[in-house]
Amino acid sequence: MSQLPLRAQLASALGRTAATLSRATGRGDGSVIGGRVGLMLEPDLLRKLAADREVVLVSATNGKTTTTRLITSALQELGGVATNAYGANMPAGHVSALSSAKDAPYGVLEVDEKYLPEVLDTTGAGIVCLMNLSRDQMDRAAEIWLLAQKWRRALDGRPAHVIANCDDPLVTWGASTAARVTWVAAGQRWREDSWCCPECGGPLDRAGSGAIGQGGGVTQVTDASWACRECTFHRPEPNWVLDGEDVVDPRGARWRLDLQLPGQANRANAAMALATVEALGLDAGRALPRLRTVTSVAGRYTTVERDGRVLRLLLSKNPAGWLEAFDVADPALPIILSVNAQGPDGRDTSWLWDVDYRILTGRPVYVTGERRLDLALRLAVAGVPFQLCESFEQALTALRPGRIDVIANYTAFQQIRAEFGRAV
Numbered sequence: 001m002s003q004l005p006l007r008a009q010l011a012s013a014l015g016r017t018a019a020t021l022s023r024a025t026g027r028g029d030g031s032v033i034g035g036r037v038g039l040m041l042e043p044d045l046l047r048k049l050a051a052d053r054e055v056v057l058v059s060a061t062n063g064k065t066t067t068t069r070l071i072t073s074a075l076q077e078l079g080g081v082a083t084n085a086y087g088a089n090m091p092a093g094h095v096s097a098l099s100s101a102k103d104a105p106y107g108v109l110e111v112d113e114k115y116l117p118e119v120l121d122t123t124g125a126g127i128v129c130l131m132n133l134s135r136d137q138m139d140r141a142a143e144i145w146l147l148a149q150k151w152r153r154a155l156d157g158r159p160a161h162v163i164a165n166c167d168d169p170l171v172t173w174g175a176s177t178a179a180r181v182t183w184v185a186a187g188q189r190w191r192e193d194s195w196c197c198p199e200c201g202g203p204l205d206r207a208g209s210g211a212i213g214q215g216g217g218v219t220q221v222t223d224a225s226w227a228c229r230e231c232t233f234h235r236p237e238p239n240w241v242l243d244g245e246d247v248v249d250p251r252g253a254r255w256r257l258d259l260q261l262p263g264q265a266n267r268a269n270a271a272m273a274l275a276t277v278e279a280l281g282l283d284a285g286r287a288l289p290r291l292r293t294v295t296s297v298a299g300r301y302t303t304v305e306r307d308g309r310v311l312r313l314l315l316s317k318n319p320a321g322w323l324e325a326f327d328v329a330d331p332a333l334p335i336i337l338s339v340n341a342q343g344p345d346g347r348d349t350s351w352l353w354d355v356d357y358r359i360l361t362g363r364p365v366y367v368t369g370e371r372r373l374d375l376a377l378r379l380a381v382a383g384v385p386f387q388l389c390e391s392f393e394q395a396l397t398a399l400r401p402g403r404i405d406v407i408a409n410y411t412a413f414q415q416i417r418a419e420f421g422r423a424v
């Protein structure tokens, strides 16, 4: 890539120094502070760092960190990749990611849904991968509709090639103003936010929805088509289709995913990643072996051990995320649930009432976290037996040695991770 102007070089170097200092003093991985320092010195730094690279933006309510990681792993087949691996998904994190790999020809950036228009404008990204939109913490359907509307405006009139999940009506609507769209039938488990047509507010009719979300085992998306009853808005014909364990590419070739990452949500992430990298000239045959090397993402799906108890850590930040975690959790194993309500989690835990916990009936359930009483009430109302624990430690002690699943929301997950070391 061409040389950065002197001021941008300096801003980028000082930002990296700040990040190193932040890491050295134990204040996290430093990517946000480093980027902030850089942007303070050179407000146009992100634009300059993105110039002359092939930039991919990845946005969604759930799965963006994992999909960013999968796309990054695959693109390494073609060359160096700069990426925000730790989920620092706002412009300061993007500056830090691009500064740390200045010569990489590719940039793969996870982007907070709200920041997508701004980051698209600044980076001039050629590829945008959009997966799902659902209520997150306190958000409700009206807010995510506004987000989708902002995506529409941001994409309108731009040359970006969008890779979008056509099984999510709101994502479809958000993506459909783009000049070019590759549609991926990647499935949609959480449907509570898409009963209405985003175009006219009329009811959406679905076909073949009965096979989705039943029980904790493998689920099949048999026929995911949908259409508005009152206007012409309907599911576009997909170019790529996720079909159980396989992905079918636009030429009809079927690829067995065989990922190490568990669950249907990760197969959906992989389908999106394959379609995205093909837009950059990398076919599924070359990309798949690299996707299969990914075993955990920022501590998610990691297995850690203490005193003979083997814990698998699952992160779940919102109602749709809980359904994904239930799909991955093993029904034969005991499960620890930990819920906090600090800033990053959202202080309001009313979302607990959006999740159907009855799927946990029959397995030993241990409840902990700062908001364990909120969760306990929710489980009691759902008729799910559980044991209340003052601390994660107490839950562990109560369990016999063996395998255990853990589902935690954001800060609860980070606390458990910190206790077991920051395994990635």
Ligand SMILES: [Zn+2]
Pocket (backbone or CB within 6 Å): 197, 198, 199, 200, 201, 202, 228, 229, 230, 231, 232, 233
């Ligand atoms: Zn409609």
